Amino acid sequence: MPISPPRAAGLAALGPRPRALAGLTALVTSAILACATCGSPGSGPAKTGSVEPPAAPPRLTVDLVAFARVMGAVAPCGCTTEPLGGLQYVFGYLGHDIDPQRRLVVEPGGLLIPDPKGPEAPHDEAAWAQAYQRAGALQERFASLGGSLVAGVGANDLSSPLAQEALKRWPLPRVLANSRAFDELGVVPHRVVDIPGTDGKPALQLGVTAVHEPSPEAVKLLGPLEPTTSAAKREVAAMRAAGADVVIVLVHGTRAAAVDVAEGVPGADLVVTGIPEGTEKARLGAPATRVGHGWVLEPGDQAQTLTHVRLSIDPSALAALPGPDAWKVQPSAEVQAKELERLDARLTKFRADPAADPGYIARLEQERAALAASLANEAAPTGAVAVTFEQQKITCKLPVDAAGAEALRSYDAWVATQNQQRFAGVKPPPPAKGQASYIGGEQCSACHDAAEKHWATTRHAGAYETLVKVNKQFDLSCVGCHVTGFRQPGGSEVVEVAGLEDVQCEVCHGPGSIHAETPEKAGKAFGIRREAAVDVCLGCHTAEHSDTFNYEAYLRDVLGAGHGEGRRALLGDGPTGRELRAAGLEKAGGACPKQM
Structure with missing residues (x-):
C-alpha cells in the first residue's frame, strides 16, 4: 500500500462541498425494520423464465x-x-x-x-x-x-x-x-x-x-x-x-x-x-x-x-x-446489541404490567424480532x-x-x-531512630491468631501469588501493590520481600515493630494504627486498577471474626467486595488471565 509524498495546494483546490447535518438518531430501528424481510424465505423463488439481473x-x-x-x-x-x-x-x-x-x-x-x-x-x-x-x-x-x-x-x-x-x-x-x-x-x-x-x-x-x-x-x-x-x-x-x-x-x-x-x-x-x-x-x-x-x-x-x-x-x-x-x-453490531438489550428490558417491564397496552407490547415484539434477525443476518x-x-x-x-x-x-x-x-540484595533504608519497622504478618499472628485466620480468607492473602503465576513478581508496574511496605523504610523491595509477600496487616495498620515490643500503653493499643482510612486503600485501589472498589463493601470482606467484629457489625448488611467483583466479572462475560 504505497504512501504518496505531500504536495502543496491552495485553499481554492478544496472547492465548495456543501454538507447537510445527519445523525444516528432513530437509525437502528428504522433501518432494520425496512430490511427485516429482505431475502426471507417467504419472498419465494424466481418465476420460471424470468431474466436474472446482472450481478452488481x-x-x-x-x-x-x-x-x-x-x-x-x-x-x-x-x-x-x-x-x-x-x-x-x-x-x-x-x-x-x-x-x-x-x-x-x-x-x-x-x-x-x-x-x-x-x-x-x-x-x-x-x-x-x-x-x-x-x-x-x-x-x-x-x-x-x-x-x-x-x-x-x-x-x-x-x-x-x-x-x-x-x-x-x-x-x-x-x-x-x-x-x-x-x-x-x-x-x-x-x-x-x-x-x-x-x-x-x-x-x-x-x-x-x-x-x-x-x-x-x-x-x-x-x-x-x-x-x-x-x-x-x-x-x-x-x-x-x-x-x-x-x-x-x-x-x-x-x-x-x-x-x-x-x-x-x-x-x-x-x-x-x-x-x-x-x-x-x-x-x-x-x-x-x-x-x-x-x-x-x-x-x-x-x-x-x-x-x-x-x-x-x-x-x-x-x-x-x-x-x-x-x-x-x-448501525454496527455493537449498536444493535445495545438496542436489543434496551428492548428486552422494556418488554420485561411491560409484560409484567397487567395494565400495559397489548398492542404496544406487540409492536415492541415486532421491533425486537426484526432487530434479532438483523443481528443474525447482517443486512448488505x-x-x-x-x-x-x-x-x-x-x-x-x-x-x-x-x-x-x-x-x-x-x-x-x-x-x-x-x-x-x-x-538482588537491594533493600529500603532502615527507619529513622525511634520509628517503627516492618515485621511481617507471621509475628502479628503470635498475638492475633484469629485475625490472621480471617485475613487468610481474603484476596489480600493471595496477592503476591497472582503475580508469581504469570512471572510478574519482579515487574515495577505490579509488585508495589502486591507486597507489604514496598520501598518504605524498613519494608520490602522488588526482590527482597521475604516475610512481606501479599497485602498483610501492616499495609493497613502501619509498621508494627514498636507495637510488637509494647502492645499497649494505658490500656490502649500502642504504636499501631487501629483503622485504615480510605486514603490508604486508594493508594492501590484506583479506578484504573480496581474498578469495583467501594470502601464499605470491601471492608465487609476484610473485617470479620477476630478482626474488627464490632466494626463489621456496624457496617450491617450490604454488598461485599466479593459480590461487587463477581457482578463485574459477570457483566464482562468472565475473567481474563492476568496480564500487566
Whole structure:
C-alpha cells in the first residue's frame, strides 16, 4: 500500500462541498425494520423464465482503525473485572476480518512513552529500562503495518531526553502539520495513502494529517505551534489537490480541540480525538458524532478501545466520492446489541404490567424480532457509501496475534531476569531512630491468631501469588501493590520481600515493630494504627486498577471474626467486595488471565 509524498495546494483546490447535518438518531430501528424481510424465505423463488439481473460489481470495503494515545501500554493491569488493551489482542483484531490491503491505522502521537504525569511514568533507571523494552515491542508490531499506518507526534514523545531518543531510534510514518521542528526525523505535514480496488488497481486515496493542541506544556516541549485550524485547513486543501478522496485529521488534544477543527475545517471528513478526558472515556472513548462537515471520532487511550470505521463503497461512486453528508450510516453490531438489550428490558417491564397496552407490547415484539434477525443476518450495505462506526473494546475475547503474544512473553521474561539481577540484595533504608519497622504478618499472628485466620480468607492473602503465576513478581508496574511496605523504610523491595509477600496487616495498620515490643500503653493499643482510612486503600485501589472498589463493601470482606467484629457489625448488611467483583466479572462475560 504505497504512501504518496505531500504536495502543496491552495485553499481554492478544496472547492465548495456543501454538507447537510445527519445523525444516528432513530437509525437502528428504522433501518432494520425496512430490511427485516429482505431475502426471507417467504419472498419465494424466481418465476420460471424470468431474466436474472446482472450481478452488481463487488463493493469496495475500506477499514479505518483509530487509536488515541497508546502511551507505551502493551498490556492492561489484570486486576480489573474487564481488563482492556493488550498488544496480542490489538493486533489479533487488526488481523481478523480486516483486509490488510484496504486498511488504514492511525494514531495521534504519544505511542511509545508513558505520560510523564501519569501513574506509569518512569522516574528512575529501572523504570525507564522497562519503558524502553515496551516501546521496542510496540514499535516492532506497529512498524509491521507498513504503509497502512500513519502516526502523529505527541508532547510526551519529547518529555525527556530518553523519550526524544526513542522518537529518533524508532521511526514510523509520522505526520504533524502545525510544527516543522521534526522534519529531520521524517515527519511530514501530511501523507496520502493509496487503497487498491477489488481489481487490485489504485481506487481510493486516503489523506491524513495531524495537529497538536497548542497547550503551554506542548509549546514548551514542541516549540511554537501554528493554530490547529489554520494548519489543518492548509493540509486538507493540499491533500484534496493531491487527489485524496477521504481526509482524516488527527488531533493530539482534547475533544474540544477536535470539535474546533471539525467545525473550522471544511473538507475534514473524519477528525480523531487524541486525548480522551475522564476515566470512563479513557477506557471506552465515545461514539462517533456528526460535527461540521464530517465526524468526530473518540477512541479510548492505551489501546483500551479503538474506533473502527468501515466504508463500503459502490464502485460507480469512486470517480466522485460523495462526502459524509451523503454517507449512509448503518448501525454496527455493537449498536444493535445495545438496542436489543434496551428492548428486552422494556418488554420485561411491560409484560409484567397487567395494565400495559397489548398492542404496544406487540409492536415492541415486532421491533425486537426484526432487530434479532438483523443481528443474525447482517443486512448488505447499500448506497454510494455506507459506513459503520464501532467502538471496539480490546478484550481477551478477541483473536490472539501470535507475534504480539510472543513479544509480551519475551518482555515479561526480560523484566524478571533484569530486575532480579538489578535488585538482588537491594533493600529500603532502615527507619529513622525511634520509628517503627516492618515485621511481617507471621509475628502479628503470635498475638492475633484469629485475625490472621480471617485475613487468610481474603484476596489480600493471595496477592503476591497472582503475580508469581504469570512471572510478574519482579515487574515495577505490579509488585508495589502486591507486597507489604514496598520501598518504605524498613519494608520490602522488588526482590527482597521475604516475610512481606501479599497485602498483610501492616499495609493497613502501619509498621508494627514498636507495637510488637509494647502492645499497649494505658490500656490502649500502642504504636499501631487501629483503622485504615480510605486514603490508604486508594493508594492501590484506583479506578484504573480496581474498578469495583467501594470502601464499605470491601471492608465487609476484610473485617470479620477476630478482626474488627464490632466494626463489621456496624457496617450491617450490604454488598461485599466479593459480590461487587463477581457482578463485574459477570457483566464482562468472565475473567481474563492476568496480564500487566
